[in-house]
Amino acid sequence: MRVLSGVQPSGNPHIGNYFGAIRQFVRLQEEHECYFFLADLHALTTVQDAERLRGLVRDLATGFLALGLDSKRSVIYRQSDLPEVPELTWYLSTVTSMGLLQRCTSFKDKVAQGVVPSHGLFAYPVLMAADILIVKSDLVPVGRDQKQHLEVTRDIASSFHAVYGEEVFVLPDPLILADVAVVPGIDGRKMSKSYGNTIDIFGPEKAIRKKIMSVVTDSTPVEKPKPTENNALYQLLKLFAPDEAESEWVETVFREGGVGYGDMKKRLFDYYLATFGDARARYEELRGDPEEVERILADGATRARETAAPLMDQVRRAVGIR
Ligand code: ADP
């Protein structure tokens, strides 16, 4: 199986990105041929400040490596280092109907959040289809919010096949982990950079502690049992609980009462440090060696382009450009 996924460097990596995406990447590379990339071209739909984008790309690349993506096992690269991706995007655009893109909920959601409704934002799913199809990935691990984009990718590939009468692409499947499908943010909505409700993986401990202590809760008194339904703190504790015993502890304190939300949040912070402590230390180390990070990305780009070359040749021939 060939696996591919990308993450936009559009903000600091947060625990939603980790549980919804990066953790799966780390596991998948044990068994599959994997391609993981920084979707910097996609990020331009929201980050339009050169200095900031450079910093975000560097930080996300550092984060990928610190969290366990291994350049010996996986191909790790920057989307913009593959000029074939925008080229393929164009060929795909010409077989993509407006209606298909108009049905994409992410465009409407982002515009509702105040993102400029640019042509790039509208065409975002086509660029994503190119990312996926260019290395012939079988499996694409993503959060549930990206499922529609995978369906669109399959539709675009099928329509290319129908137009040109040649099966050049592999139709990919999404891989979505059901139990961690949506990680809640500190306000109880889906954790997302665009809602400003994230808990970051890296960055100063003090700020993170403060974020964790501000997770929304209701006013159930300390001694009373606590509701678990739609309770962001409960969901986060269950997600982070390092073992069965801790997970059982969480169940018990919610069912029986006697522990206040403040103490539960302190426990959540302990879980957080237990989960990310090592990665946070590696991150600081790698920050001191940006040349190493660059070297890994350059090597990844070379390998990804080697994989893309024969497919691109086939596509150019199919459309009559060669
Ligand atoms: P954001 O919503 O913060 O902008 P991205 O859209 O960049 O995050 O998401 C990067 C990856 O992380 C995607 O695969 C996405 O599905 C996953 N992801 C983001 N937020 C969450 C969340 N709250 N729960 C689960 N997965 C998430």
Ligand code: TRP
């Ligand atoms: N759209 C994805 C997101 O916002 C990022 C992404 C871009 C991606 N290209 C991809 C994910 C290809 C998987 C495969 O999270």
